[in-house]
Amino acid sequence: MSAALLARLREIVGDDRCLTREGELFAYECDGLTLSPKRPLAVVLPVSAEEVAAIVRACRALGASFVPRGAGTGLSGGAHATEGGILIECSRMNRILEIDAENRVAVVQPGVVNAELSAAVASLGLFYAPDPSSQQACTIGGNVAENSGGPHTLKYGTTTNHVLALEMVLPDGSVQRFGNRIGEGPGFDFVGAIVGSEGTLGIVTEATVRLTAIPQAVETLLVLFEDVVAACRAVGRIIRSGVVPAALEIVDRRTIEAVEASVYAAGLPTTAGAVLIVELDGLPVNLTGEIEAIRAACEAEHCQAIEIARDEAERKRFWRARKGAFGAMGRLAPDLYVHDAVVPRIHLPAILAKVCEICDRHRLKLANVFHAGDGNLHPNICFDRRDPDELARVMAAGKEILEACVAVGGVITGEHGVGVEKRDYMHLVFGAADLDPMMRLRDAFNPDGLCNPGKIIPTTRFCVESNPKARGYDAVPFE
Amino acid sequence: MSLRAESGAGRAAAQGTARIDVPGASVERIHRPADVAELAALLAERHAKSEAVLVCGGRTRLAFANRARPLAAAISLEALSGVDVFEPDEGVVHALAGTPVRTLQQIVAAEGWELPLDPPGDTATIGGTIASAATGPRAHAFGRVADAVLGLELVGADGTPSKCGGRVVKNVTGYDMAKLYTGSFGSLGVVAGAWLRLRPQPAQRAVLSGAAPRDGARFERARESARSASARAFVWNESPTDAHAELLVELGSGEAGLLHDRERLARDFVLEPAAPDAVDRLRDARAEAASRHPIGLRARVLATRLGEMREALLAAGFELSIDLGLGVLTARSGEAPIDAEGLLRLRERAIACGGHASFEWLPAAGFDALDVFGEAPGTRALAAELKKRFDPRGILNPGRFVMGS
Structure with a gap:
């Protein structure tokens, strides 16, 4: 399976954007949470939504798990690979696609660095308000996954208050858009549910975000x-x-x-x-x-x-x-x-x-x-x-x-x-009945659990029977 | 301009009746659970029998829905009412779903706080406002309903109580389920209670109104002025037959800031002090206009396309009340006839203007095939999957929400 998958991934992104050597993989063993490293089978560096979709379809075809990653600055292990899974590194999708100053909207790829977006719109009298401490390095895609905050959250809110629309590769390999430029459309608020879902519902390939007047x-x-x-x-x-x-x-x-x-x-x-x-x-x-x-x-x-x-x-x-x-x-x-x-x-x-x-x-x-x-x-x-x-x-x-x-x-x-850091502490806040709707949401997007498995939903204690989707991430030293 | 005032007599009469009529169905059996356990038992029983229920609060938005599939009963949350936690030092409150928004507003105002919810109607409840994501002109300052919701208690379709979010003002513990439930019109679960974030009352408030020529240039100037720092509501009211539009502005700020913004507005518009509750009355009048205006349409578009959408609606004969800072056009049909195809063309125009349009109410005949919410492209399968997983027997408000979910 591994050889076939690697061959397919190299077909999609080429040899130079499919990392498999020990020294290369070492750098991707963890994010900002360094206590439970996991080595992926490969790290792929797509440059487009089409490539991300093809990678996801290849993984699904061979039953391999896949994990999205931005700059790897997260502190809870949300971008940790699963053992033998594929890490999809989005940092090369780093273009600002559009700035609409009059409507105070920017459209960006997920690998755009947070601080660089604010710098790009400063001359227009605008900024991107969420400002995590890692803003010089962290990416918008990672911010969306984690619903990142920062010192100015108190007045301006967290990432969820500034994301209007998303393009996402779903775990089945299809590309879907959610939301619109006014941040209000018909139906369920999928954008609101996706922000902060830690890459377990799909892989964001484009974000339309709100800009704020300086x-x-x-x-x-x-x-x-x-x-x-x-x-x-x-x-x-x-x-x-x-x-x-x-x-x-x-x-x-x-x-x-x-x-x-x-x-x-x-x-x-x-x-x-x-x-x-x-x-x-x-x-x-x-x-x-x-x-x-x-x-x-x-x-x-x-x-x-x-x-x-x-x-x-x-x-x-x-x-x-x-x-x-x-x-x-x-x-x-x-x-x-x-x-x-x-x-x-x-x-x-x-x-x-x-x-x-x-x-x-x-x-x-x-x-x-x-x-x-x-x-x-x-x-x-x-x-x-x-x-x-x-x-x-x-x-x-x-x-x-x-x-x-x-x-x-x-x-x-x-x-x-x-x-993974606090997955098994979720029971401190939520009971099984509270976690059940979260699992229903996840399963609607990610029914076979291949997309970023083992994150958010507890796999130990009372939930172990109901969450068999932690493949490769069952043993975490956070007890 | 007729949107400005109308009594709430129609709504009051509807509340007095034992029967509830909604698009596509009527229901006479009404349950009024007094606590969460009773609500849970009711839903568990209906779930076991696969009997559909209509869930309602203050009944201010029941007409805003697609045609319901057959209903066995209604569950009214009006008795599930009360404010059990209010922490003035924290700026957070917890209320049960049936608590009237106006009641809660008064309670928190006594301690210098403001509930950032602005739904139309005196009977609007916390649960109904969250379920329908109902906003008013002050969404300009308050933001979305979801922004005020810190946490929810719910009862699932099978009667299982659960909670999501919490009582703190910043929280990423698990999926943001409250976002999913807010605005889902009770199709995924029944809101039983909510933790809400408050905001400090502005030190000073001013309500101003005045007339402005109905030309495009003046409209654009008003739209620019709506970006004023202290604006809480900034509304442009007009009818195709009026010579002038009416501007209604509510400002809230410190004394110096208020003076600054008033002086800035005075450069472009002649505005006089208006009644302190003028924005409330306008908001409620917009919602209560159904008896005189057969069609109620709400569009929201990009700021730069607002003028274009305004022109399209005026050309179709609609009276308009436009929240300039939000890009929201509340449109009520006038004398000119318009059919379903005409409405769909207006929705397409709103989409082309970067936004969307929904139909808040429609005549009983001739518009049956319209989805009042419209469809988010490509999401039908995912929405159906979500509904199936949350409400597998389809008992919660069946057919009423987007795409018939």
Whole structure:
């Protein structure tokens, strides 16, 4: 089967875009989740929807599973290959096909890099709003698969709020379009269901996305607090004040220390227990009043200092601390487990204290940098995977953190997705009756389960009988 | 302009009757479950007997449907009502499906929040609004119904309760099932409750109206003005026989922002303060116009093609109420006769303008073959597969949704 499939794939894309050598496959063993690598049989690099469709049909004909992949920046293993399956890498489908400035719409191939789309439309006074931290590398196709968010989700929403239409190769190898340029058509909202489906319903080959007008004015504030809990309380006050900032981000002391010791150094005082970055945008005449409301909320929580960016350079400096945080954490330990969970914002102070307690108890080094305005935590656990005992403690702490978040009404992922990382934690949020409609949806698109098997829907415990579609992805070390 | 005001007498009378009439069917047996368990038991029983049911809320949108296949009973969710969680510090609320939208709006407004739903009709319910994705002029600021839905509780066709989404404002835990259920007109499951995201009330609000010449240049200028930062609703009302159009604008912002936008609008239009509830009254009048206008059509097209679609509808004799910022044209038939083929041509025009058109209501005779929603090209098989997997015995609102699902 393997030889026949590889021969067919080479017919479709040619030898140079069908990777099979050990050294080539090594680079595709995982995405941003590095703990459970899987080696595909081959990686193919299509350049068109027709090629993707032909690849899918070839896989189906021989019963091989296939997994779509963008830039591989995902953190939940959604783009992990299955053992012996085919990885379909879409990054070479990277053309911006159309920009319709008047209607604020862009049509792009899935391999277009997120930040490059915004750069391409900036001169028109527009930008693409979803801005995940990996936006310099991640692709629109990957963003669609994961329903990616980012710091500015608070005001602008996640990817789902910005996707109007999709072209997709269905798991049967047909090419289908969903939606239209106004984002509203007859029938079921297939676009809404596909966004965030982690590549399990098909392979997106074109996306029509909404562009947003660059705001007339932006004000960025850097607020220092004695500790992260006080910063969280200030976030609660801001939410209640009626002001909707574009972003509300918290960086804790350990992260500040890592950033300041790195190439991302932004001149933040390492004496602060936490930094709250507040970004406001909109009409210039409105921002003065909003700044005062933010100031009042932060002062009520005894902030140490408030700085307002004086110019664009200073604004970028503030953001450098936030966006460079994950890279800077490489200084703290060889490995970093970036968790992702969401709680109701009113529970942020208590859950932060709980997360710290959990990591202290497990003797783990914790750094927090997160989207506080959305209640979206990113507890970052620094560790060394070569120490099996420490790895076990990382996993145990991660599970406890998720359980604590769910216990206060939260969920196990806000923007990284379920993938394989959290697949077997789905039961913390959903029972079998809740998962059943999800399986019905998946099976309507992907009835034989060859498209990105083993992701999202649990395959262990109570669901093992009902989900035989995890071929090649049954054993995951996330327990 | 006649779309501006009409009493709700027709709707009130319909609610008083024991019989519910919908396109293609009537039903006299009406169940009113008081809790989710009762709703689940009702559906399980109907599923076991393969008996079809009509599911309804405030009955404001029952006419907007294809012809139903035979119905054994109706399930009205009006008794499944109440707000059980409201967290003013979080800006999130949970309500049961039968809760009237207006009631919920009042509850959250008392704490400085706004429910970003704007369906027509005083009796519109949370469940009905979600099921039909009903919007109004304020969708300009509020966005889609789905944008407000954080999580849902549902009861499946076989009576199995389930939930999707959650109560937090950001969530990618599993498939976004709420998107699929929202706007599916109860064809995949019955919405029993919803977690909804609120938005802060604007610090200040202004409602303005005025007349404008009905020429294309002025229309385009109004369309540009609708992109104003603080616009919540921006409506252009006109009839083919009127000399002038009416502009109705609702702004919401901080004091300085409001002043800024008012001054900007004043450069192009003479607008005077209007009644605070003028947008509400217009929204409801548009929905209640069935007694005087045999055909109700709603089109949405690209901003740059709005003028073209407007011309086509005016030429066909329709009165128009156009949400300029949304590109939505609410059209009500006038004196000029139009047949099914004429309506389909208007739908084709809307599609050519990058959008779509649906028929909100139609005369009882002569239009039976029309699919009021239209068809998304190529999705018929997938839609049928989805319906079959969610409602294998076809008991939920059979025939009423798109492509007869």
